[in-house]
Amino acid sequence: MATVILLRHGRSTANGSGVLAGRTPKVGLDDTGRAQARALVERLAGVPLAEVVSSPMLRCKNTVAPLVAERGLTRTVEPRLSEVDYGEWTGRELKDLVKEPLWRVVQAHPSAAVFPGGEGLAGMQARAVAAVREHDARITAEHGDHAVWLLCSHGDVLKSILADALGQHLDAFQRIVVDPASISVVRYTEVRPFVVRVNDHSADLAGVVPPAPKRGRKKRTSSDAEIGGSTGQKGRAG
Numbered sequence: 001m002a003t004v005i006l007l008r009h010g011r012s013t014a015n016g017s018g019v020l021a022g023r024t025p026k027v028g029l030d031d032t033g034r035a036q037a038r039a040l041v042e043r044l045a046g047v048p049l050a051e052v053v054s055s056p057m058l059r060c061k062n063t064v065a066p067l068v069a070e071r072g073l074t075r076t077v078e079p080r081l082s083e084v085d086y087g088e089w090t091g092r093e094l095k096d097l098v099k100e101p102l103w104r105v106v107q108a109h110p111s112a113a114v115f116p117g118g119e120g121l122a123g124m125q126a127r128a129v130a131a132v133r134e135h136d137a138r139i140t141a142e143h144g145d146h147a148v149w150l151l152c153s154h155g156d157v158l159k160s161i162l163a164d165a166l167g168q169h170l171d172a173f174q175r176i177v178v179d180p181a182s183i184s185v186v187r188y189t190e191v192r193p194f195v196v197r198v199n200d201h202s203a204d205l206a207g208v209v210p211p212a213p214k215r216g217r218k219k220r221t222s223s224d225a226e227i228g229g230s231t232g233q234k235g236r237a238g
Contacts, residue, residue: 001188002050002140002147003196003210004132006158009055009063010036011180020097022090022118023083029062036181037063039203041070043183046206049073050147053135055081060152063181067150080131081153087118111170125160125170128153132161136188146210158184165193 010033014021021027029037044067052068053076054060061075068075089097097103106113106121114120132151139149153161155178163173165186177199178184185196185208196208 001145001190002136002143002149003185003187003208004136005044005047005049005148005150005205005208006161006178006184006186007040007063007150007152008155008158008178008180008182009057009059009152010034012059015180018094020086020089020092020094021083022086023057024091026058028058033059033063033180038066040064040067040181043203043205044150046204047148047209049150050139050143051076051135051149052152053078053081053149054152055083055154055157057083057154060154064150064152076135078131078135080127081151081157083154084121084124084156085115085118087115089115089118107174109171110173121156121160122170124157125164125173128157128161129164132186133188146212148209155180162186162195162198165195167192 010029012021012027012033013030014024014027015033016030040063049067049071052064052073054064056077056079060081064075067073102113102115110121112120112122135149135151139147143149156173158178159173159176160170162176162178162184163170165188166176168175179199179201182199182201183205184198184200185205187194187196187210
């Protein structure tokens with residue numbers, strides 16, 4: 001199967017406001033976020049990308065725009081990768097939300113959390129994981145096992161995808177940190193996903209590209225883990 005780069009959008013105008021933006025329209029990037037979007041072009045310079053798939057939210061569109069323009073790629077919009085629908089919590093200040101009884105549920109038992117007038121975190125994970133796995137299978141079929149593609153989405157959405165890839169219950173997903181403009185990498189195989197990187201801010205991501213198969217040979221991505229740990233050879237997971 002292919003390798004997916006999970007990119008959280010750059011810092012938005014809402015990230016430092018103390019307000020839960022959620023699906024509020026027209027929330028774009030701030031100055032830092034725009035700089036992060038421009039820097040993404042250089043960070044991924046050594047990574048051949050088959051496709052870019054993104055949440056429909058403006059801040060995600062803004063984040064991948066310089067990369068898409070530089071590479072001449074088309075951005076595929078995937079509604080299932082959209083931000084959590086926080087319902088009546090949308091637009092409220094975090095200092096007020098922490099006083100709500102539901103806040104503790106979100107922290108300690110997120111699989112049971114359903115936002116009033118919105119969706120549940122379990123439902124969000126189900127739609128997001130289904131989307132990433134379907135696109136990964138499609139891109140693998142179209143571009144081959146050694147293809148690399150980029151997915152741009154939101155913090156809780158990406159944390160839920162990583163929790164699934166790690167084999168963790170959703171109730172443990174708050175242990176995962178995904179900063180704005182950070183990159184995580186998952187390589188799916190027939191048996192299990194391999195989580196290659198999490199919350200990475202490095203400038204050079206060429207190391208996530210799996211080695212191309214030798215000429216005349218078709219080698220499927222192995223589902224086996226390296227006993228004792230990774231050997232450090234490029235493209236090997238363990």
